[in-house]
Amino acid sequence: MSRQVVIVGTGPAGLAAAEHALRAGARVTVLDQAETPGGQYHRMLPEAYAAKRPDRIRHGRAEFDRRRRVLTHPRCRWWPGATVWAFSRAEKRLHVLRGQSDCSGRRRVTLVPDALILATGAHDRTLPFPGWELPGVYTAGAAQALAKGERVAIGERVLVAGTGPFLLPVAESLLDVGAEVVAVLEANPFATVRKGWTASPWRLAVHAGKAGELVRYAATLARRRVPYRTGRAVIEARGAGRVREVVTAKVRADWSVVPGTERTCEVDAVCVGHGFVPQPELAVAAGCALDEGFVRVDATQETTVDGVFAAGEITGIGGAVTAAAEGAVAGRAAAGARPDPALLRARDRARGFAERLGTAHPIGAAWRSWLREDTIVCRCEETTYGELTRAAEDEVCPGPHALKLGTRAGLGPCQGRICGPVVAELHGGAERHHRPIVQPIRLGELARTEGEPE
Known part of the structure; x- marks a missing residue:
């Protein structure tokens, strides 16, 4: 009898996992909180837009075809609007809510699969700076989501800043929906970026596709006369009621500000992206071990929990190609098939790109010098940098738990x-704790009778 595999997430890792699990003969159930598959990388327009060529606003026709091929397969069940809110370790039982998160009619169901693949992805890493809580300051991922998924520009005059190649497609997406992109600022100096991407040049051939993609983005910026500057960062946002201007400055390799290089730029929106952090909450609930915040996996993408696999950004930030390569290995292994050497080699090559990414676009330790005592670090609770510092220095109540x-x-x-990763970096020590409830759930939904296991 074929194995039942459940996959959480439909980004590049999740879709690749589903495809290869189906090829290996498994029955697959694919869950995602979103109403449409693809994740951030392959985000689609809502069906209400009735786009004639929806594949043209995503990264290639091939991935669009994969989505359609996988989710219409007779052995695949596709559950959009499905939130996994808890995981029972003893029975390896997934507790799922099906339905739109903003309505009260969600249905509780449970799944007890033979194998589980976690492809929950990552979200924007945010580094606070004075004024970052102002309306009009967006993460790079949010700006791109609005542009790609809703065809909405976050502003008329936008500055894109931070670090990493993700800034380039964000700028392109903003240009596509009519925004004026003032500039793209890469915080790392040119020497750092060049050293990371040109080290061991004989190995670059396997990443030719990515290189071509970056060249295309660069050509788009040049054609639209958008400056791309390295070694410069946004260190402050200003405005009454919303952002009206930003202060940029030249920064050294450690991201400390070079005095006297501050410049003011008028904008009505700014998007900042400093890489990504994983979303391992469900993996932690399942009892999976973490290494520096990422889920630990073996050669077949299996975690430290038998029958639970992980792929994509929750195992390491490496981009869509790496995520898909890991998903392919995980899908085949979860289905009980023998490892495919070709898939393993493709994954290992893709991981080389992830290593270059980290070397070329590191986070400089001196970014905290941008902060002032009244800079908000936790926006939910309006906790300031000064409050965190004083609490961390309190010898009566030491430790991350007391700090929280x-x-x-x-x-x-x-x-x-x-704010969790930032607080941990500023005052070292916050760790991922198991939460019985992984995602928000209404008390009424928690009390409601659960459906039968599937």
Whole structure:
């Protein structure tokens, strides 16, 4: 009898996992909180837009065809609007809510699969700076989501800043929906970026596709006369009621500000992206071990929990190609098939790109010098940098747990998903704790009778 595989997430990793699990003969159930598959990378327009060529606003026709091929397969069940809110370790039982998150009619169901693949992805890494809480300041991912998924520009005059190649497609998406992109600022100096991408040049051939993609983005910026500057960062946003201007400055390799290089730029929106952080909450609930915040996996993408696999950004930030390569290995292994050497080699080659990414676009340790005592770090609870510093220096109540209770940083609606990594970096020590309820759920939904296991 074929194995039942459940996959959480329909980004590049989840879709590749589903495809290869189906090829290996498994019965597959694919879950995602979104109403449409694809994740951030392959985000689609809502069906109400009735786009004649929806594949043209995504990264290639091939991936669009994969989505359609996988989700219409007779052995695949596609559950959009499905939130996994808990995981029972003893029975390896997934607790799922089906339905739109903003309505009260969601149905509770459970799944007990033979194998589980976690492809929950990552979200924007945010580094606070004075004024970052102002309306009009967006993460790069949010700006791109609105542009790609809704054809909405976050502003008329936008500055894109941060670090990493993701800034380039974000700028392109903003240009496509009519925004004026003032500039793209890469915080790392040119020497750092060049060293990361040109080290061991004989290995670059396997990443020729990615290189071509970056060249295309660069050509788009040049054609639209959008400056791309390295070694410069946004260190402050200003405005009454919403952002009206930003202060940029030249920064050194460690991201410390070079005095006297501050410049003011008028904008009505700014999007900042400093890489990504994984979303391992469900993996932690399942009992999977983490390494520096990422889910630990073996050669077949299996975690430290038997029958639970992980792929994509929750195992390491490496981009869509790496995520899909890991998903392919995980899907085949979860279906009980023998490892495919070709898939393993493709995954290992893709991971080389991830290593270059980290070397070329690191986070400089001196970014905290941008902060002032009244700079908000936790937006949910409006906890400031000064409050965190004073609490961390309190010898009476030492440790990350006391820091959290004393300042409430990380205890708001986002449960530390945004500020958690920053607080940990600033005052070292916040760790991922198991939460019985992984995603928000209404008390009425929690009390409602659950459906029969599937």
